[in-house]
Amino acid sequence: xxxxxxxxxxxxxxxxxxxxxxxxxxxxxxxxxxxxxxxxxxxxxxxxxxxxxxxxxxxxxxxxxxxxxxxxxxxxxxxxxxxxxxxxxxxxxxxxxxxxxxxxxxxxxxxxxxxxxxxxxxxxxxxxxxxxxxxxxxxxxxxxxxxxxxxxxxxxxxxxxxxxxxxxxxxxxxxxxxxxxxxxxxxxxxxxxxxxxxxxxxxxxxxxxxxxxxxxxxxxxxxxxxxxxxxxxxxxxxxxxxxxxxxxxxxxxxxxx
Numbered sequence: 001x002x003x004x005x006x007x008x009x010x011x012x013x014x015x016x017x018x019x020x021x022x023x024x025x026x027x028x029x030x031x032x033x034x035x036x037x038x039x040x041x042x043x044x045x046x047x048x049x050x051x052x053x054x055x056x057x058x059x060x061x062x063x064x065x066x067x068x069x070x071x072x073x074x075x076x077x078x079x080x081x082x083x084x085x086x087x088x089x090x091x092x093x094x095x096x097x098x099x100x101x102x103x104x105x106x107x108x109x110x111x112x113x114x115x116x117x118x119x120x121x122x123x124x125x126x127x128x129x130x131x132x133x134x135x136x137x138x139x140x141x142x143x144x145x146x147x148x149x150x151x152x153x154x155x156x157x158x159x160x161x162x163x164x165x166x167x168x169x170x171x172x173x174x175x176x177x178x179x180x181x182x183x184x185x186x187x188x189x190x191x192x193x194x195x196x197x198x199x200x201x202x203x204x205x206x207x208x209x210x211x212x213x214x215x216x217x218x219x220x221x222x223x224x225x226x227x228x229x230x231x232x233x234x235x236x237x238x239x240x241x242x243x244x245x246x247x248x249x250x251x252x253x254x255x256x257x
Contacts, residue, residue, distance in 0.1 A: 003175075005096050007182035014039035015181070017174065022048040025139040028069035029127050032135040035069065042066035042177050046141075062145025063162075064120075064173040068138045068184065072126075079126065079136050081196055081234050083110040084203045085187045086122050086138050091206055092187075093179035097171050098163070105208035107158070108227075108236050108252055112142075113208055117161030119143055140180070144171060158254070196232060204229055209254055214238070216250040223247065 009015065014035065021027045021043040028041050046065035059065045068086075072079045087106050094102060094112075105113045110122035120142040128134040147160040163169055191199050204210065209227055216223045216238060223245065225238030235246040 003097065003179075006179045007186070009178065010182055010185035012037050013181060013185065015177070016041045017177070018043045020045045020047065022046070023139075024065050024067035025123065025125050025137040028067040028137040028139075029125075029135060032069050032071075032127065032137075038068060038070040040066055040068050040177060040181055042173060044173065059141065060146045062164075062173070064140070064142035064144050064176050066140055066173070066177055066180070068140075068181075070136055070138075072133050072136045076126075076133065077233060079133060080124065081191070081199065082136070082138060082188070083122055083124050084196075084199050084234060085191055086110070086140060086184060087112055088187050088199065088202055088206070089180055089184035090120060090122070090140060090142070092183045093176060094163075096179050096183070097175060098167065098169050102167070104206070106203055106206045107208045108230065109234070109249075111158070113158075114161050114163065115166050116208075117147075117159040117166070118157075119161055119163065119166075142176065144173065144176065196234070200230060200232065200234070213255070215253040215255075216247050217253065218247065218250040223250075227252075 016039060024041050024043050024046055031039065031041065043065050045061060046059040087110055090112050091104050091106060094104060103115050107113050111118055112120040120140065123139040125137045126133045143160060143162040145162060145164050147162040147165060187199065212227055213224060214227045216236060223238055223240060225240035228237045228239050231237055231246050235248040236250065238245050238247060
């Protein structure tokens with residue numbers, strides 16, 4: 001690919017493209033002890049991918065499945081905020097490859113939407129002992145060529161979409177990886193140098209349903225309120241009948257899909 005808008009591959013970051021793996025996150029943890037620095041691991045076919053809460057993630061040929069594995073320098077809070085960095089990087093990489101006409105939005109905490117449907121999911125997992133993180137895996141799956149069938153989606157979940165199905169555009173997983181890695185590097189450096197504030201601002205500028213009423217569900221707890229942004233930790237801010245609440249972890253649901 002020769003796209004002048006794509007920055008060079010970041011220095012000091014390894015690039016592994018594999019034909020087939022069970023899970024790119026699992027492969028990342030297997031490789032982590034042998035790595036001298038951050039590394040992207042992409043598989044052309046992922047056979048046992050998973051999303052949040054261990055749900056299966058379907059990856060037919062042509063879809064994107066990759067993981068960035070690194071050794072986090074901060075605590076769990078800083079590591080969690082890298083999910084916002086990843087979402088911004090993926091948003092920017094897709095715009096670089098496909099153009100600004102893409103109707104993309106970011107859904108808290110870590111989905112990328114296209115035309116109101118779920119295009120991508122991001123999963124963070126860590127390894128370590130005694131409360132310390134030895135490695136952090138940031139797994140990213142994108143429906144480039146195909147979306148899961150409706151019967152594979154749990155009740156109430158957002159409609160899955162693919163880039164090809166929604167736009168007719170075709171990009172390869174390798175092309176997306178080459179755009180995503182430098183975009184992630186740029187946003188991560190910005191957070192390192194300037195803190196979370198510019199990441200938060202950029203994420204909110206791309207946020208889906210900001211200012212609208214949404215439903216947050218954490219276990220058996222359901223909270224409905226107006227989505228008024230995220231705080232300095234990345235927690236969801238809802239204004240409810242009982243006041244303003246910051247919700248650190250939940251799944252959110254939009255009315256009408």
